Amino acid sequence: MVKKGDTISQIAKTYEGDVEEIIAFNELLEEDIFIGDILIIPGGKMPEKISSPKYVSSSGSGQVPLASSYFICPIPSPYRITQGLHWYNAIDFSHAGISCGQPVFAVAGGEVLRTKYGYNRGAGNYIHILHPNGVVTVYYHLQSILVGLGQKVSQGQIIGLIGNTGYTVPSGSRGCHLHFEVRGARNPFSY
Numbered sequence: 001m002v003k004k005g006d007t008i009s010q011i012a013k014t015y016e017g018d019v020e021e022i023i024a025f026n027e028l029l030e031e032d033i034f035i036g037d038i039l040i041i042p043g044g045k046m047p048e049k050i051s052s053p054k055y056v057s058s059s060g061s062g063q064v065p066l067a068s069s070y071f072i073c074p075i076p077s078p079y080r081i082t083q084g085l086h087w088y089n090a091i092d093f094s095h096a097g098i099s100c101g102q103p104v105f106a107v108a109g110g111e112v113l114r115t116k117y118g119y120n121r122g123a124g125n126y127i128h129i130l131h132p133n134g135v136v137t138v139y140y141h142l143q144s145i146l147v148g149l150g151q152k153v154s155q156g157q158i159i160g161l162i163g164n165t166g167y168t169v170p171s172g173s174r175g176c177h178l179h180f181e182v183r184g185a186r187n188p189f190s191y
Contacts, residue, residue: 002033015044071107072155074139074180075162100143100176104160106153107137107180115145123179124166127159140179141165 002011008028012019021042022028033039110131117125125142143163147153164176 002039006033008033008039011039011041015041017041017044070133071137071182072105074105074107074137075178076102100161100163102162102176103158104139104142104162104178106155106157106159108133109152109154110137112147112149112151112153112159115147115149117145119166122167125160125163126166129153129159135182135184138179138181138183140181141177143176 008019008022011017012022022039106129108129108131110129112127113130113136114128115126116123120126123140125140125145127139127142127145127147129137129139131137139160141163142160142165144161145159146161147157147159153159162176162178
C-alpha cells in the first residue's frame with residue numbers, strides 16, 4: 001500500500017520491480033500515485049524480513065496479535081511463498097515443516113460469505129470472507145473449515161486448517177499449502 005512519501009521509483013527498488021512495468025500494469029499516468037493506493041509489482045519480490053520470526057502455538061486461544069496493517073498473514077510464521085502472484089491476485093503459502101491440519105487465520109475481521117467442501121473445480125475445500133473495506137479474501141485447499149456461512153470472524157481467528165484438497169498441480173500433490181487470494185484489491189503482497 002502506498003504510504004506518505006512513497007514514489008514509484010522507491011517502490012520499484014524496494015520490491016525489485018521495473019518502474020515502467022508498474023506504471024503500465026497499474027494503468028498509471030507517470031508517477032500519479034496516492035496514499036492508500038494498492039499497486040501490483042509485476043515480477044516483484046518481497047523484501048527480506050529483518051525481524052525474528054514469531055511462532056504461533058496451535059494449543060493457544062486461536063487468536064494472534066493484531067497487526068498494524070489492515071491484514072495479517074493467513075498462516076503461522078515462518079512461511080514462504082511457493083507460487084508468486086497469479087490468478088485473481090493470489091499467492092500460495094507454505095513453510096518449512098508445515099503439515100496438513102495447521103491453522104489458517106482470518107487476515108482481517110469480516111463475514112463468511114461462502115464455504116464449500118469438495119473438489120470445487122480444483123479449489124478443494126474453501127472459504128470466502130467479505131471484509132468491511134469491500135475486499136473478499138479467499139482460502140483454498142483446506143483440510144477442514146471451522147466457520148459457517150454468515151458467521152462474523154475477527155482478525156487472527158482460526159477459520160480452517162491447512163490442507164491439500166482439490167486439484168493442486170498436474171503432476172500430483174504440491175503438498176500441504178494455502179492458496180490465498182485478495183479480490184477487490186490489487187496486490188496481496190501489500191498486506
